[in-house]
Amino acid sequence: MLRRNLVGIAVLALIGTVAFGAQVKEMPKTPVKSINQPSIVDINAAPEADIVSIGIERSVAKKIVEGRPWRSKRDLVTKQVLSKEQYEKLKNSLVAKRPKK
Numbered sequence: 001m002l003r004r005n006l007v008g009i010a011v012l013a014l015i016g017t018v019a020f021g022a023q024v025k026e027m028p029k030t031p032v033k034s035i036n037q038p039s040i041v042d043i044n045a046a047p048e049a050d051i052v053s054i055g056i057e058r059s060v061a062k063k064i065v066e067g068r069p070w071r072s073k074r075d076l077v078t079k080q081v082l083s084k085e086q087y088e089k090l091k092n093s094l095v096a097k098r099p100k101k
Contacts, residue, residue, distance in 0.1 A: 042097050043076070044069050054093045056086075070096045 041050050049063035063081050073094040076082040
């Protein structure tokens with residue numbers, strides 16, 4: 001009798017687990033954002049430290065600050081402050097907002 005009850009309980013637990021597992025829906029996956037993801041830096045307004053934080057050398061960041069205002073971020077290449085390779089790596093992290101008149 002005890003054995004039959006234990007088998008019955010085990011079968012019910014197994015059926016309950018399968019039924020519960022079938023009802024659980026998988027949550028939609030959200031994209032994982034990197035903690036170290038660089039933010040967007042305005043080359044016409046950001047301090048030198050923010051420009052350095054995205055991966056630009058301190059001496060180059062100083063040239064960027066001294067050369068303000070920039071018409072566009074592409075000016076960094078045309079004025080030979082950044083090389084084309086450096087610019088390609090950093091172009092998604094840079095923006096050049098025009099100062100208000």
